[in-house]
Amino acid sequence: MEFIWIGFAFICGLLTKLVSLPPSIGYLAAGFILLFLGYEADSTITVLADIGITLMLFTIGLKLNIKDLIKPEVWLGSLSHSVLWLVVGIVLLKGIALVAIPFVSDLSMETSALIVFALSFSSTVCVVKLMEEHGEMRTRHGKLAIGILVMQDVIAVIFLVVATGKIPSPWAALLLLFIPLKPLINKGIDKAGHGELIPLMGFFITFGAYELFEFVHIKGDLGALLAGMYLASHVKASEITKSLLSFKDLFLIGFFLSIGFTALPTLEMFAIASILTLLLPVKFLLFFFILVKLNLRGRTAFLSALALSNFSEFGLIIAALSSKAGWLSSEWLVILSLAVSLSFIITNVLYNFSHDYFAKNKEKFKRFESKKRLKEDNFVQPDEAPIAIVGMGRVGMGAYKALNAQLGEQVWGLDTDKDKVKWLNENDVNAYLGDAEDADFWESIDLSKIDLILLALPAVQDIMNITAQIQRTNYQGKIAAIARYDDERIALEEFGVDKVFNFYTEAGVGFAEESMNLLKRV
Template sequence: MEFAFILLAFACGFGAKLLGLPTLIGYLTAGFVLNYLGYKSTEDLQTLADLGITLMLFTIGLKLNVRDLLKKEVWLGSISHTVIWITFVNLVLAGLAWVGLEIFATLDFFTHSLLAFSLSFSSTVCIVKILEESGEIKTRHGKLAIGVLVMQDIVAVLFLVVATGKIPSVWAPLLLLLFFIKPIWAKILEIVGHGELLVLSGFMIALGGYQLFELVGIKGDLGALIVGMIIAKHVKSAELSKALMTFKDLFLIGFFLTIGFSALPTLDLLLTAILLCILIPVKFLLFFKLFLMLRLRARTSYLASLVLSNYSEFGLIVVALLVSLGWLTAQWLVIFALAVSFSFVITGLFYKSSHNQYTKYKDLLRNFEKTERLKEDAYIQPDDAQVIVIGLGRVGKGAYTSLNAIIGHKVWGMDADPMRIKNLTDEGFKAMVGDGEDVDLWENMDLSHVELILLALPSIDDICNITEQLKHAGYKGKIAAIARYEDEIQPLLDAGSDKVFNFFTEAGIGFAEESLHLLPSRNLTNKD
């Protein structure tokens, strides 16, 4: 692979970070710059891009609960949105043809419908990257967005079967055997340990699932997703996901670069792409209204709709197929590549401040909520809580256990992952499902008796956002936070934390202090 690819990707990603923008915007820019400078995409780059998407879908599967797909707000919301969107966009495109825009006037009703269908999908790559960077994959709105994406992927597979005439092999039913060999994979994951063999096993399972589905005529990416779902409940699934994260993020840079290599636009094609992006607010409003009708809270509906409001890389696949069949001219591939790229930028920019947006307009948005709430959206009141630990991963769980040993039942835990909370409550923890960045949660909770809130989260942005939401809710107690790196301490203090603990330093001190208890007191002497 050309060194220029790495150099431009780093430079543009670094520039985006300095400007406070998502790095994916920088990678998209790098692709177009490289294309403008005369570079061409290579097989190596395409391989990295494909591998990144496969690993991403596999890691999604590791975090996905099949029951989430069966919820009405997921399957009905997704299907309803697709049908209404295709109808609306079809009418818009027909209207543009009627007023005489040449590029639309040459298309018939059937082709308009296929273009509308291509625009109905949201980008799995863009959305997952944004949700992972913000630590919101397992939040209520994050799981809703992922569920909708999975439903769209299923529709995509069905479309490709019909459009290409590629019917799955007669051997496809044998894929059901994957569920029966699950104990074998479970045993392997237990034995491989925690080093490079664990990472290698993740690659093997993800790529193996991809190849198996391809062999029987089914989209390989769907195979990576499904094998991830099969082993999602394994005790090492979370560790495996974290181990693959760096590789996945690195390979996905190749995907963003390849979009820029699609083609260079003319002014007419650029304006047409911008015209298609003007429809994105309609996509947002349609998702928002449907989610509210399905009794979701305004905040969940707003955040999920906002992150879903973009166009998908699958649209490029559909358009490329239509071009190969002679139904569209090649210029439409350029238009879609631009529209998809612009939509990524729009989502990246707007979602970055999404929580502040909701806080600002929450009183208006709540007016659209249904009075009857879904059961899992009801607020829990930790009436006797004196201390709340937010984030019940390894650090948060350890903090809860230590505090519980000291002050007993007055400690509560909170985490956005319902499955984690279920497992912990089964173990006897006093824990509740909650998103710390949810201002509605804090405003509906009695915080008068809460004296201390511990923020045991990996993302500094999440901690800062939660601190801000607590201020909005009028919290008067103390806030303690965990920092992974030295340069994170001061920003957390500036954001409002009363005390920040360096995870690695404090862990070493605690380890030393606890270890000293193993020595007889007579052997403890001060030495110069």
């Protein structure tokens, strides 16, 4: 059985990738096809799905800063959307019922409210995969979307606690003892080194937190999320995330397959699920207008709202619980599963064109912007610094030090990570906070003062996105970038990057040159 679903998942994932769609859509299709052919999900797929979601929540936590969650645009934006969605959604669902559509026309007010509540959540799996595939996890809109998702997850967990009557144990208060133990835990992480102990430690912390929370009658997934946030400030947080990335992606295949295995739908159910997806534009509009009213820029609000315009796996968990309790029929569980799957496809397809669409229609969205700008959306360009380095990781820092040593104070760096920029500034590095994938950013600075832009980013898609934004501003200077492989170098040069350095080749050449200098000194 394992060979069959692995093979189907691979084939369907490959086919969707060939047509420029995320493989996750192929995994969903594989589940439905296998169910149609008579196969059923076994315990292996269920276990993989559970592990994948738990690992995903842990890695999300590793990238979160608690300060980001207490921002008004996150907590107020999330709560405002939930309330407005419930009101508008119930009205629209009751409006659909007037047409006497099967399964909808006989819904009570309580059941309608439950369905709309289940559809109020956006998919953590879908959005995180979307942001990772586009390299936008640390962008302004990426962090905003993730923050809102976390708030929604908290709401979902509260509902599950109330609905199941699962009251936390009095022993739950003992979890607070881990707060003063953080220096000791950090020391243990430091001693793990950089090898195979890093992913093993990630698994241990993830599922250790899961079991601890379950033991005190709190949802284990919340424990995994909080454990990630607990370690987010550690210097190895990024390394732990990277070490778990492949494992998380592999296990999440089980989650997407499990959705497809939910039930074999009828055409009638598929039609109702399709009607429910017509509510997605409402979800988008509510998010967009709430976010711009909270003083976010049009582009940030647009991209965040579009990424969040889908239905969630948490909605399916709520629906499954409601079905077991007799509050919702089993047919509605299938309908909601289809609606969630369709929303994944719609979001993934539309988001591929989001940047270009906004660039062509930005004036239509920007007219809704508030005149007031949030502090982190204001950018003050450094004077007399004609060289900009985008991405202050190891490569970016190496380039900064080399150029700064030769040219003096003519170099500045740009990064989307606020904590990293703060640390760099404290260490006398001329670094600034900004999102290079934001067209507004490049339009807000004087590019005539910049002669060279170095894109020191690991993802080719990120480099292409930024290059496209720069090209739209009629920038007259030069653009340089890095690549890991020869095919990436060729693709970037064809895209318009003036000079592309092969990361591995150039590192080898530099190593050889420095080594030869040692011989000359003998």
